[in-house]
Amino acid sequence: MAEDSPNTSIDGESLLRRVNICKANNRKPPLRQPLSCVPCRQRKAKCDRNQPCQACRRRLCPQSCVYASTPSKSLANDAGDLRARVEFLEQLLLSSVQNSESARNPSPDVDQDHHQQEQSPQHVTTSAGTEPDSLEGVSVLDTTPNNASYHADATTKQIFVGTLSVADDIKDDSNVRYRVEKAQWNAVLSESLRHHHRPGSLLGDEVFSTASKFPFGIGTTGDIDSLLAILPPHRHCDYLINQYFTCFSPLFHILHDPTFHAEYAAFARNPKAVKLSWLALLFTLLALAVTTLDDQDVVLLDLGPESEGRNNNRALASRFRAGAMNALAADQFLVKHSLATLQALILLIYAINHSEGAAQSMALLGMCPT
């Protein structure tokens, strides 16, 4: 019987694995699809596998030339499921081997690996600097088994374990990220990510909607009037700016407050004379300020596009960040820049870290030239 004696064909090993997994799961092993028709198989005759085959036509019984029904679709499904299970089990096995090796032969690196596994689900353990940061970049990614995995080798000092993931659910773009993770937490974390994609989560759309055109596409919001139209009413602006200076300014003190206040007063007197780079700065401060408002804040309820307070926060922050980006693009900040341009960019990166995670601001920050 096929399930007792391993097939010695090329596929024998994978079949054996499939069989063993099915046995472990108390399922019938998948049978190979018979290729010859039923009469030829009964006669143990050669079959050319046509419909009807030549042998049955010669025997003048083409109507009996039938082939055994193969549940090809469900087999493919089974194969897909099995593949996923095998990959998951392989990863678990690899991490168990690493753990048992470290238990037998402790070294600082592998032991630290062990502790990381125990005490932290993520290799990325500290996000320093701007508050609050987040791991939001992680949850956009696809965790289906077609990732390439790079596993730590227990015999080397390399302790990074990461995967390359591609978000293929964005219809006209793909987003490649190197993500660091520990294999044995995959089951828990992928469950967490599934839970996390809840309806109404702004996360995936938000990341791409604010960043996708910047700094090249200006859209229809490139002129002063349309940019000014995005600003909240003057009294709300005052309130939000005050919130910014109370809550955020001391934590990341880039501006010279009296200078900004003088410029703000001048802007209030003559909004249309505003410099685009300064307007970008204003938008950035507003984007930061709205994140400090709680759900019941009257200003939040007034300004928000959503009737329910909770999503207003993020929607507004996103809208103001987009305003800042549009103002910078309209100002052609890549070719001409002032101190306000730089301040707007720095605080914009801080705001993106705050809401979308540091991974999203890396390109805007710029790599240090070597």
Add this chain to the structure above:
Amino acid sequence: MTLNIAITMGCHVDPKDLRVTHIEAEQRRRCWYGIVMLHMLQIVSFGNVDILKLRSCDVELPAEVNDIDILADKILPASTSPTQMSYMLFKLRLHNLAYQVCDKLFRGCKLTKEVVMALDGDIAAEQKKWDDRYLADGGPKMVAHHHKAHWNILHGYAHQMYLLLHRPFFHVGRGDSWPGSRARCVASGRALLDIHQQFYELPHFQRYRWYLNGLGSFYAFHGAVTIFATIFEEGSGATRLEYGAAFLACVSRFENLAFRSNICAQSLHVLQYLR
């Protein structure tokens, strides 16, 4: 991109060599060190940036004064009370320490007892500086609520670094471990849960509640997992009860914060799994 713009504008050169007012000079220095801090965030989060060139630029640190003390032609003397620049300057120093800690931890270097103790001492020294600056007369009274918030945030970062540094030696019995490591882990874990609770419950921290949507909860999660490991290994009743209560209270706060905070939503699943 931003870094290149800063260099194009000459922010990598100390403004004393440029003909600008003190007000503009301080703004330039703040921009430069703001960029340095953002780079350091990238390094400790992702380890993918070379910062050596950045640190070799000799731009002076921004002055530790309030903005009104900066005039066009001079800067008034610094005070010993907390200023608008205090927090950022302390944070910059902490980032330097975090960079050293992460460099040792994540580049496969052998973490010896001496290295751990040296870095531990450096973090403790920084904490002492914050207490000297923020606490009136060395006591627990803060001058203002926002100073208490800043002080808590700084301590949160310090405890996170203690946990990173000491957790390879959490399990007692390793030949080269420092016996104080486990105690340090437990104390820091507990402190992080306390800080999280303060920001969540105290009315005068309400305008800082956003801190719990991100880093605050990230650190608290680390603390909660450490406390869980402690409960798991220690059997004694009173400690187990106290830590268990703190852990469960933290999970409850995360449940309430999960809608607003992606970090809480993601880590909640892990915490509930542990629970």
